[in-house]
Amino acid sequence: MPQGKPEVVPGDGLTTRQRRNRPVFAVHTGAMKGKSTAAFGMALRAWNQGWSIGVFQFVKSAKWRVGEESAFRALGALDEGGTVEWHKMGEGWSWSRKQGNEEDHAANAREGWAEIKRRLAGQRHDFYVLDEFTYPLNWGWIDTAEVVETILARPGRQHVVITGRNAPAELVAAADLVVEMTKIKHPMDAGQKGQRGIEW
Amino acid sequence: MPQGKPEVVPGDGLTTRQRRNRPVFAVHTGAMKGKSTAAFGMALRAWNQGWSIGVFQFVKSAKWRVGEESAFRALGALDEGGTVEWHKMGEGWSWSRKQGNEEDHAANAREGWAEIKRRLAGQRHDFYVLDEFTYPLNWGWIDTAEVVETILARPGRQHVVITGRNAPAELVAAADLVVEMTKIKHPMDAGQKGQRGIEW
Numbered sequence: 001m002p003q004g005k006p007e008v009v010p011g012d013g014l015t016t017r018q019r020r021n022r023p024v025f026a027v028h029t030g031a032m033k034g035k036s037t038a039a040f041g042m043a044l045r046a047w048n049q050g051w052s053i054g055v056f057q058f059v060k061s062a063k064w065r066v067g068e069e070s071a072f073r074a075l076g077a078l079d080e081g082g083t084v085e086w087h088k089m090g091e092g093w094s095w096s097r098k099q100g101n102e103e104d105h106a107a108n109a110r111e112g113w114a115e116i117k118r119r120l121a122g123q124r125h126d127f128y129v130l131d132e133f134t135y136p137l138n139w140g141w142i143d144t145a146e147v148v149e150t151i152l153a154r155p156g157r158q159h160v161v162i163t164g165r166n167a168p169a170e171l172v173a174a175a176d177l178v179v180e181m182t183k184i185k186h187p188m189d190a191g192q193k194g195q196r197g198i199e200w
Numbered sequence: 201m202p203q204g205k206p207e208v209v210p211g212d213g214l215t216t217r218q219r220r221n222r223p224v225f226a227v228h229t230g231a232m233k234g235k236s237t238a239a240f241g242m243a244l245r246a247w248n249q250g251w252s253i254g255v256f257q258f259v260k261s262a263k264w265r266v267g268e269e270s271a272f273r274a275l276g277a278l279d280e281g282g283t284v285e286w287h288k289m290g291e292g293w294s295w296s297r298k299q300g301n302e303e304d305h306a307a308n309a310r311e312g313w314a315e316i317k318r319r320l321a322g323q324r325h326d327f328y329v330l331d332e333f334t335y336p337l338n339w340g341w342i343d344t345a346e347v348v349e350t351i352l353a354r355p356g357r358q359h360v361v362i363t364g365r366n367a368p369a370e371l372v373a374a375a376d377l378v379v380e381m382t383k384i385k386h387p388m389d390a391g392q393k394g395q396r397g398i399e400w
Contacts, residue, residue, distance in 0.1 A: 024395075051397060178383075183380075197359070
């Protein structure tokens with residue numbers, strides 16, 4: 001956790017309050033676990049603020065339901081806290097891109113982005129998670145320049161977190177906050193398989 | 201997310217099932233945001249499995265209540281999912297170590313660890329978050345060798361996640377999973393201050 005002391009005082013003409021309340025555009029990238037989990041951890045704070053949360057998962061299969069989804073559906077149904085919408089873009093999408101119909105995936109990804117664009121324009125949510133969104137960008141399904149332009153020009157106070165490996169350079173350049181999750185050691189290196197409660 | 205394919209098949213004499221169900225000891229370290237948030241993201245999965253979750257925050261002030269805490273208290277109170285205990289060790293503990301009585305902090309930290317040790321021996325929880333636990337280790341308040349020995353010898357299937365900067369080498373050596381959160385870019389570099397819903 002940062003200590004809250006900015007390293008420089010910017011000459012942007014904004015008051016501290018205005019500067020404090022600027023919406024954040026964050027990117028979680030790198031080869032290691034923690035990109036999505038940290039984004040969902042951030043979403044817990046958003047929930048606690050009573051914010052409207054929109055999660056858009058770009059690669060996971062619609063059949064794949066991670067623990068975070070169940071937890072946020074439960075949180076979103078409570079009287080306290082914020083609301084949660086959880087969307088998974090596509091049936092049979094594969095993280096490794098080895099199965100399914102690639103053309104359909106590209107069309108689904110573009111459809112997902114078009115919907116997010118509409119929501120950003122309409123200020124539908126306070127906090128967006130675009131989970132594993134770097135993949136359709138890297139595969140050329142969605143235009144990165146358009147994404148950057150749309151996010152930078154978004155109205156109001158909408159926070160956006162994008163996760164996924166190999167974040168495009170334009171995305172990194174445009175983001176306020178970029179974290180790289182780096183592998184020091186992974187159990188799979190020692191032959192450990194994924195397990196429930198940990199990997200999903 | 202890992203693809204679930206181990207890179208090597210170990211010659212440890214365990215069945216795949218035994219190997220799959222080995223408890224994980226994870227360390228989230230590095231200078232950047234995301235260490236604790238990713239640990240709490242993992243805890244969402246644990247909650248979804250119906251597991252007993254124990255969170256022990258070693259540095260944050262007892263007055264400091266992050267959004268994650270409120271969210272987990274809400275989740276823990278539901279009929280579905282797991283149970284949540286959230287403990288903050290000490291009043292007035294400071295992340296920057298600039299305020300409060302250092303001697304009391306050391307005693308409080310040791311007391312916290314003694315309680316965790318008892319719980320591990322009694323298999324009290326399925327999933328432990330020892331948040332910002334590297335600090336009392338690095339400051340010499342708690343003996344790292346004893347922590348490593350205790351965690352490696354813990355009975356049953358108890359998952360342990362330790363977060364904090366500068367994880368001691370013995371901890372990294374002993375852990376199954378070590379992620380480093382690396383800063384690529386942070387809004388505070390550009391004068392941005394912390395804001396609610398994002399930093400807490």
